[in-house]
Amino acid sequence: PSEVELESALRLKTIQYFVTQRPWLDLYGKHVRPVAPFGSASRRSYVDPALIHRSLPDELLFEVFVRMAPYDLGRASCVCRKWRYTIRNPVFWRTACLKAWQLSGLVENYKILQSKYEGSWRKMWLLRPRVRTDGLYVSRNTYIRAGVAEWKITNPVHIVCYFRYLRFFPSGRFLYKNSSQKIKDAAKFMNFRASKADCVFGGHYTLSDNKVEAAVLYPGMRPTVLRIRLRLRGTTAGANNRMDLLSLVTSGVDDNEASGPEEDILGVVEGWQDDETHNPDVPAVSHKRGLTPFVFVPFEEVETSDLNLPVEKMDYYVPG
Template identity: 60%
Template sequence: MASSDISVDIRPDINSFDHFLSMRYIATDRPWLKLYGIRVQPVPPFSSLSYKPDPALIHHCLPDELMLEIFTRMSPYTLGRAACVCRKWKYTARNPTLWRAACLKTWQVSVFDFVIQFHVLMFSSIQFYVVKRSGMEANYMMVRSLYDSSWRRMWLQRPRIRIDGLYVSRNTYIHTGVTEWQFKKTVNVVCYYRYLRFFPSGKFLYKVPIHNSHISPDKVKDAVKCMHFRASKADCVFKGDYVLSEDGQIEMALLYPGHRYTLVRMHLRLRGTTVGANNRLDVLKILTTGVNATELQNWKGSILELVEGWEEDETHDPDVPAVSHSRGLSPFVFVPFEEADTSVLNLPVEKMDYYVPG
């Protein structure tokens, strides 16, 4: 009998336990594969011809008109979180009336240069005229010409300052103490905060650290309580004016009251970690300069209009020189009011010595 006529199974015996160990890495458990082939009926938009009542219990209790009324009373931050609940809420949150109200409330002080083109038949030439619009009219013209009449796209793509929370800057530095017995030198990690709260009217509140609280600085949850609509000298909260350009540049100015008036000018850049977040403020420049008291008494406009055209090293008080600060320029991080108590910026230096804004 030839050897080719005999078929021998030469596969080695595999232990059941070894086979189980190998299958752990070869065949990974993927539960979502069970969803393949199952048709999920999409929910049509509200007021559509193919719209049918939703069998969910909350949608039985609340009609669509009442649900839309609840959504109109939400803040944009809460509206975005509600859109992640279910598909029907996602379609409801995309109602243009919701985002139109949010845009008009945010950009109350808005200026738009509208270019009008005229064709002169007599001279066969084209002439351009620039018409300046402001306020609500500027927002309507801007959403038509730049954002395809989509208020939601305008909300996501246009630079805006968030008013539903605080911008917090956490600064730390190392301070060398007095040498003790010539054997060791004390080194302290000093932490202090800067807070900014903006309002849609072009005003902002600025809180600086108190001199005797550098060891135990104010936390975010404590700063929210004192940064209301009015400034308080006892809490070191001051009021100023700001203006936001369309490229995300912010010009700010505020006045320190005291024996000699000190004018603070800040140049910031607005950016976001994701599209439409606008949750970071990069500090480009901080300038302090002097101002004449007589000039302030006769001035009736805003502080920004007073310093318009000033040079960086210009001062109107010889006793207060112009200084460009190079320390304490950590970016501002946005913290919503809902997360003021749980933010990581409340951690002490013992648990977080340095914070990376990102």
């Protein structure tokens, strides 16, 4: 083709490009009015352009949100403006808060709500420290152990990796497991159906501000109580995804203390000193190793968590 024909074809192509309808260009310089949330007092009629909102009534959408977990609500609020404004309804967050801090009691929770969080349940959920119950807190610990020298030529060393697992429940109970199993394998046993052969032990905890006091009893010929002190924190507001291990103490208890109800073990050791023991055969030991902070892993991420990597690929883990 000649130069004139090429120039004409290029001009037509350029014109076709500008004529093509592009809806997003129409939004430049315009303010998009947010869609009114469910229960709004506004009487102004509007047409919701979203297909899901035209096919799903507001009442049914509200019922769906009521049955969602708080962290799923946070993800859903990022979908669109209507969902975000609807999810700000205090009904969702009041239910979540009363369940998370049920040990404090209804009256105490309402007092804290008014005195510290200006009556906002959502603000209380984001800012008040709480233990998470939708996953496991995991502490990954490593140490170096000298190997056996072969033929006096090499002096090998091994990196040994083990984990501490904590699973909390809103009722004040928790499960503890100390194992070399990766989290994807250990998560299967972190429930009350686990047997003693699974090395899962149950205990009780209390939460005061951001401090967690927990105790678990190891039964046997010489019963031993494990006392754990933790400090709760988060990498972002409302995350509560880290726990600093402040102290880890094992002490002996006498037969009368060990034979009492399981829920009383936390009250038995209340006020004990770190070097206190009630069984001379079991000395009190304040552990100074294996105090790596706990990292929270939701149940839906246990299979893909980096904590499943072997020491060959991750010799040290920085919890942050």
